Amino acid sequence: EVQLVETGGGLIQPGGSLRLSCAASGFTVSSNYMGWVRQAPGKGLEWVSVIYSGGSTYYAASVKGRFTISRDSSKNTLYLQMNSLRAEDTAVYYCARGASYYGSAYFAFDIWGQGTMVTVSS
Amino acid sequence: EIVLTQSPGTLSLSPGERATLSCRASQSVSSNYLAWYQQKPGQAPRLLIYGASSRATGIPDRFSGSGSGTDFTLTISRLEPEDFAVYYCQHYRSSPPEYSFGQGTKLEIK
Numbered sequence: 001e002v003q004l005v006e007t008g009g010g011l012i013q014p015g016g017s018l019r020l021s022c023a024a025s026g027f028t029v030s031s032n033y034m035g036w037v038r039q040a041p042g043k044g045l046e047w048v049s050v051i052y053s054g055g056s057t058y059y060a061a062s063v064k065g066r067f068t069i070s071r072d073s074s075k076n077t078l079y080l081q082m083n084s085l086r087a088e089d090t091a092v093y094y095c096a097r098g099a100s101y102y103g104s105a106y107f108a109f110d111i112w113g114q115g116t117m118v119t120v121s122s
Numbered sequence: 123e124i125v126l127t128q129s130p131g132t133l134s135l136s137p138g139e140r141a142t143l144s145c146r147a148s149q150s151v152s153s154n155y156l157a158w159y160q161q162k163p164g165q166a167p168r169l170l171i172y173g174a175s176s177r178a179t180g181i182p183d184r185f186s187g188s189g190s191g192t193d194f195t196l197t198i199s200r201l202e203p204e205d206f207a208v209y210y211c212q213h214y215r216s217s218p219p220e221y222s223f224g225q226g227t228k229l230e231i232k
Contacts, residue, residue, distance in 0.1 A: 035221070037167075037221075037223075044210065044223060044224070044225050044226045045159075045161075045167065045210055045212075045223040045226075046223065047220070047221035047222065047223065050219065050221065058218065058219040058220070060220075094166055094167070099157075099169060099172055099178070101172065101173075101176070106154065106155065106157070106172040106173050107155045107157075107214030107216075107221065108155075108157035108169055108172045108212060108214070109157075109167075109169060110169045110172075110178060110179070112166035112167055112168070113166065114166055115166055
C-alpha cells in the first residue's frame with residue numbers, strides 16, 4: 001500500500017528547532033518529487049518546500065533560510081528541518097508525493113500523509 | 123508571484139444539484155500545472171484533478187475540470203453527500219519553482 005506517515009510534531013518555543021520525518025511505503029522517495037505543505041489552524045493550504053528526484057530543493061519565501069528539506073534513501077524517508085521557528089509557523093504539516101502520470105510530472109501532489117501538528121508558543 | 127482567487131467563498135447546494143467552482147489566476151498560467159483538491163475536516167487533501175482536466179486515480183466521473191489561461195472551473199455534476207467539503211485549486215510555476223494554492227471554496231449542504 002502506498003502510504004506516507006509523518007512524525008516529529010509538537011510544542012516548541014519561538015526560536016527553537018524541530019525536525020519532521022515522513023516515512024514512505026509502497027514507493028521510493030528518491031525516485032519521486034516530494035513536498036511539504038502546511039495548514040495553519042482554520043486556514044488554507046500553503047506550500048512549504050519541495051525536493052526533486054535529482055536532489056534540487058526549493059522553498060517558499062516565508063521559510064527560506066530557516067527550513068531545510070532532505071531525504072534518506074536508505075530509510076525511504078523525507079525530512080523537514082525547521083529552525084528559528086516563529087508563532088506563524090504553527091500549522092499541521094503534511095508531506096506529499098508529487099504526481100506523475102504517463103511519465104510526465106504534473107507538479108501536483110497525489111499522495112498525502114495524515115499530517116503532524118507543530119505548535120510554536122512560549 | 124501568481125495569486126489564485128477562488129469563488130465563491132462558500133457555496134450552499136443540495137445533494138443532486140450541480141456545483142461549479144471557479145479559480146482565477148492573476149496572470150495566464152499553464153493548464154498542465156493546474157490541479158484541484160478536496161479536503162474534508164480532519165483529513166489530508168485529496169487530489170481530484172491534474173492538468174486542469176484529467177481526473178486522478180479513483181476519482182468519480184461526476185468530477186470534471188476545465189479552463190485555460192486565467193480561468194479554471196471544477197464542476198461536480200450531481201452532488202453526493204460525501205462531496206460536501208472544502209476545495210482548493212493549485213498551480214505550479216517553474217521559474218523559479220513555486221507552488222501556490224487558492225484560498226479555498228467551502229461547499230456546504232443547503
